[in-house]
Amino acid sequence: xIERHPWxxxxxxxxxxxxxxxxxxxxxxxxxxxxxxxxxxxxxxLVTQSTRYISRWLFLSSENLRLRNQAVLLAHSQESxxxxxxxxxxxxxNTIRKDMQEFPVLQRKLMEEVTRIEEDYRRCGEVPPPPxxxxxxxxxxxxxxSGGDIPRKLLEDxxxxxxxxxxxxxxxxxxxxxxxxxxxxxxxxxxxSVDKLMVEMDQKMLTLxxxxxxxxxxxxxxxxxxxxxxxxxxALTVSAFVQLAISSLVMVIAMGGAFIxxxxxxxxxxxxxxxxxxxxxxxxxxxxxxxxxxxxEASMGLFLLESLRITQLFPKIASxxxxxxxxxxxxxxxxxxxxxGIESSLALMRDMLIADKxxxxxxxxxxxxxxxxxxxxxxxxxxxxxxxxxxxxxLAFVAIPLESVVxxxxxxxxxxLVQTMRGTGFVLRFTGVVFRRFAKVIELIxxxxxxxxxxxxxxxVALRGNSSAKGQAQSMSAS
Amino acid sequence: xxxxxxxxxxxxxxxxxxxxxDSRVHSQAVYMLVDTSGSYAREMNKATKxxxxxxxTLNPGDSLAVAKVETRSFTEKDIVAKVTFDKRPSQAxxxxxxxxxxxxxxxxxxxxxxxxDIIGGLIQGAEYLNETxxxxxxxxxxxxxxxELGKGTVRDFPIKLDGIRIVALNVxxxxxxxxxxxxxxxxxxxxxxxxRKAGATEWVVVNDLENNMESILNTR
Numbered sequence: 001x002i003e004r005h006p007w008x009x010x011x012x013x014x015x016x017x018x019x020x021x022x023x024x025x026x027x028x029x030x031x032x033x034x035x036x037x038x039x040x041x042x043x044x045x046l047v048t049q050s051t052r053y054i055s056r057w058l059f060l061s062s063e064n065l066r067l068r069n070q071a072v073l074l075a076h077s078q079e080s081x082x083x084x085x086x087x088x089x090x091x092x093x094n095t096i097r098k099d100m101q102e103f104p105v106l107q108r109k110l111m112e113e114v115t116r117i118e119e120d121y122r123r124c125g126e127v128p129p130p131p132x133x134x135x136x137x138x139x140x141x142x143x144x145x146s147g148g149d150i151p152r153k154l155l156e157d158x159x160x161x162x163x164x165x166x167x168x169x170x171x172x173x174x175x176x177x178x179x180x181x182x183x184x185x186x187x188x189x190x191x192x193s194v195d196k197l198m199v200e201m202d203q204k205m206l207t208l209x210x211x212x213x214x215x216x217x218x219x220x221x222x223x224x225x226x227x228x229x230x231x232x233x234x235a236l237t238v239s240a241f242v243q244l245a246i247s248s249l250v251m252v253i254a255m256g257g258a259f260i261x262x263x264x265x266x267x268x269x270x271x272x273x274x275x276x277x278x279x280x281x282x283x284x285x286x287x288x289x290x291x292x293x294x295x296x297e298a299s300m301g302l303f304l305l306e307s308l309r310i311t312q313l314f315p316k317i318a319s320x321x322x323x324x325x326x327x328x329x330x331x332x333x334x335x336x337x338x339x340x341g342i343e344s345s346l347a348l349m350r351d352m353l354i355a356d357k358x359x360x361x362x363x364x365x366x367x368x369x370x371x372x373x374x375x376x377x378x379x380x381x382x383x384x385x386x387x388x389x390x391x392x393x394x395l396a397f398v399a400i401p402l403e404s405v406v407x408x409x410x411x412x413x414x415x416x417l418v419q420t421m422r423g424t425g426f427v428l429r430f431t432g433v434v435f436r437r438f439a440k441v442i443e444l445i446x447x448x449x450x451x452x453x454x455x456x457x458x459x460x461v462a463l464r465g466n467s468s469a470k471g472q473a474q475s476m477s478a479s
Numbered sequence: 480x481x482x483x484x485x486x487x488x489x490x491x492x493x494x495x496x497x498x499x500x501d502s503r504v505h506s507q508a509v510y511m512l513v514d515t516s517g518s519y520a521r522e523m524n525k526a527t528k529x530x531x532x533x534x535x536t537l538n539p540g541d542s543l544a545v546a547k548v549e550t551r552s553f554t555e556k557d558i559v560a561k562v563t564f565d566k567r568p569s570q571a572x573x574x575x576x577x578x579x580x581x582x583x584x585x586x587x588x589x590x591x592x593x594x595x596d597i598i599g600g601l602i603q604g605a606e607y608l609n610e611t612x613x614x615x616x617x618x619x620x621x622x623x624x625x626x627e628l629g630k631g632t633v634r635d636f637p638i639k640l641d642g643i644r645i646v647a648l649n650v651x652x653x654x655x656x657x658x659x660x661x662x663x664x665x666x667x668x669x670x671x672x673x674x675r676k677a678g679a680t681e682w683v684v685v686n687d688l689e690n691n692m693e694s695i696l697n698t699r
Contacts, residue, residue: 267568274566275542278505356572364531365581 029446030453037443044177044439051432058425062418069414070233074225076407077236080301081222085215092211106197120187124180240411247404254398258294261343261391264384266290268349294395297339301396304332311403340392347388351381507696508542508613509533510604512597513559514622515547520591525649525688526621530582532692533619539564539571542611546600547583548622549592550629553599559585577647586594597626598634601674605640615697617644623651624670641678647686 008017029036270286277285306317307329317328324375445453511533513526530545537543544561546552560581563570601618608616618640624647628634647670656663671682685691 270539271567271569274540275538275568275571276566277508281505353568356569360575363533363576364535435661 023286026450026453030448030450030457033446033450036446040442040446041439043433044442047435048432051428055425055428055432058421058428062421062425065414065421068416069411069418070228072414073233073236073240073411074228078222080227081218082137085218087220088211090213092208092215095204095208095211099208105203108373110194110197113190113197117187117189117194120183120190124183130326237411237415240408240415243404244408244412247401247408250401251398251405254395254401257391257394258298260387261294261297261395262290264388264391265293265343265346266348267353268346271349271353293339293343297336297343297392297395298398300332300336300339301392302399304329304336304396305399307332311399313399313403313406336392336396340389343388343392344385345388347384348381351384490541492692499620504614506540506542506611506613507537507617508608508611509537509617509619509696510607511543511545511619511621512548512552512600512604513545514595514597514620515549516592516627518649519623520589522621522651523586523589524568527582527586529619529621529648529688529692529695531579533577533695534579536696537564539568542579542608542613543576544604544607545585546603547585547589547592548595548597548600548620550594550596551599551632552596553603555603557600557603558607561607565591594629594632595622595625595627596629596632596634597622597624598638599632601640602638605638605643608643615644616642617646617696619646619648619695621648623649623653624666625653628683638677640674643676643679644681644683644697646681646683646685647680648695649688650684650686651687 005011005014007021009020010017069349221232225236266287269290270284273285273289275284275286279285279288302311302313303317306309306314307320307325309318309325312318317325320328490523497669511526511530515523524686533543540563542561542563544558546558549557560578562574562578564574597620600620604618608618626634647667650667652660652663656666667684674682683694685694
């Protein structure tokens with residue numbers, strides 16, 4: 001089949017037709033050169049201006065958003081830091097109050113021990129041996145000039161006395177030393193007691209010292225927040241990211257627990273609300289009821305932790321008076337226990353339903369009934385019941401990571417939004433710059449397409465210029 | 480505090496009231512026709528297996544009826560057992576046990592009929608299924624699909640099977656089918672054309688009862 005091309009002037013000579021068409025197009029493009037250049041410049045200018053305007057708006061908005069994020073982040077962090085400092089001061093106050101109460105007793109005990117040590121010290125003072133009175137007598141005897149029996153006898157008597165006195169003195173000296181050793185031995189427990197008291201005091205001082213250091217650190221952070229310095233802001237932002245990651249991980253674990261919980265009660269819930277009721281095409285009422293039970297457990301846990309002031313997601317609960325708050329706490333706990341009890345019984349029912357169905361299946365298959373293995377077969381049932389009772393309480397603690405996620409998510413989303421806006425602004429600015437340059441490039445490409453008419457134009461202009469120059473030269477020479 | 484409790488109680492109530500949606504749209508109803516004519520009555524063991532499979536597969540809220548194909552089958556008297564299972568699984572299990580017992584009793588006292596009125600059974604089945612208002616309606620025909628009508632039995636008029644699936648089970652080949660398979664193929668083609676003309680949504684033939692049981696029911 002012959003293909004017909006209506007745009008061919010001479011269908012038999014395609015090349016000639018294309019050539020003529022090309023020349024016509026070239027001529028048209030040459031004629032439209034100026035307006036086309038104008039269009040190219042206008043469009044590129046429009047794009048450049050628009051992108052510049054949008055990018056400037058994005059940068060301004062991102063800056064506003066950053067400031068807003070900073071204000072929220074610092075306000076929240078200041079609140080947290082203030083509560084932490086409060087808590088530290090409370091701890092220090094408690095420690096000091098407790099220690100100050102004990103201090104007089106401790107001091108009295110220490111003073112008593114010191115007095116005892118002093119007394120023992122005095123008693124331990126070394127008593128010098130009595131001065132040897134016989135030394136003087138010996139000197140007198142040695143000064144006698146004449147010998148004889150009298151001095152010899154005298155000396156012998158003195159020797160005996162000295163010997164006697166010496167023995168007595170040595171015995172006395174030994175006894176005295178023995179007594180002093182006994183006193184020193186008795187001082188040992190007193191020293192130990194003093195040492196123990198001193199260690200005790202030292203430990204208390206150490207606790208106080210660490211508390212004071214913690215307060216110092218917190219105060220430094222707090223001062224940084226007050227000063228709105230970028231280092232603190234950066235640290236807080238990073239901390240928010242870390243918090244979000246950790247909390248999300250805990251939440252995922254908790255969701256795993258909730259899923260197990262759901263599986264545990266979904267089947268027996270059909271016994272309560274009917275197995276064939278559907279809310280939507282694929283959503284069973286029993287499944288939704290099980291989900292609602294789990295969500296209610298989580299909400300009760302949330303209220304319990306709120307009323308215990310562990311979390312602070314609801315300012316209304318935090319600002320309640322203590323009596324009301326205690327009532328709310330009690331109500332939440334009772335609801336939680338009831339729900340846990342319901343879940344436990346549902347877990348038991350689940351086991352019974354499964355056993356009943358298995359028995360029916362055996363009957364339908366005409367198989368022999370399963371042999372009971374005594375208490376071992378009851379272990380899964382007991383496990384399910386325990387899980388059914390414990391999981392709601394475990395689920396209650398989801399409130400803590402949830403609060404963390406709520407607080408840190410705002411910061412993280414804010415930061416991501418600011419970065420996205422800045423990125424988009426940069427891309428738009430870059431696009432604007434590219435389009436500004438691109439106008440020239442398109443213009444040149446357009447001129448390439450009509451290069452032959454342009455060359456002709458340049459040739460004609462040059463020819464005219466030459467002829468006019470010649471004319472001028474001739475007129476100049478004539479004049 | 481009282482107001483807080485009241486709100487919770489109201490929320491609970493609202494949830495449970497709103498939760499009770501229309502369950503019939505999601506339920507299944509199965510009407511099984513068991514051919515008891517002539518030599519096919521000996522296939523009752525297989526039919527019992529099919530019924531047991533249906534009992535094991537159907538859920539609370541679903542309906543099941545088993546009827547025999549007799550000389551004239553357009554009558555409630557031919558329904559051997561019928562039940563709509565309770566919404567509670569434990570009660571449904573009890574009902575399934577009772578149903579099984581009824582079928583076992585029926586299979587012991589089964590008597591072969593002289594003629595085979597499948598169309599009458601189909602009309603009766605359609606009537607039953609439409610009354611259940613189930614979302615998925617299936618008529619299971621356990622037969623060789625060889626219809627033989629007694630004298631005075633009129634069945635050559637258009638029937639209505641709108642929105643009903645028809646499943647032919649264990650369509651055994653007769654002696655004449657073996658001699659000329661075209662008779663068997665023509666028979667199945669005629670039945671398909673007739674039920675489709677009557678408005679049936681699906682026509683399924685299942686002969687491999689060991690491996691193709693799941694084709695009997697439409698899975699939700």
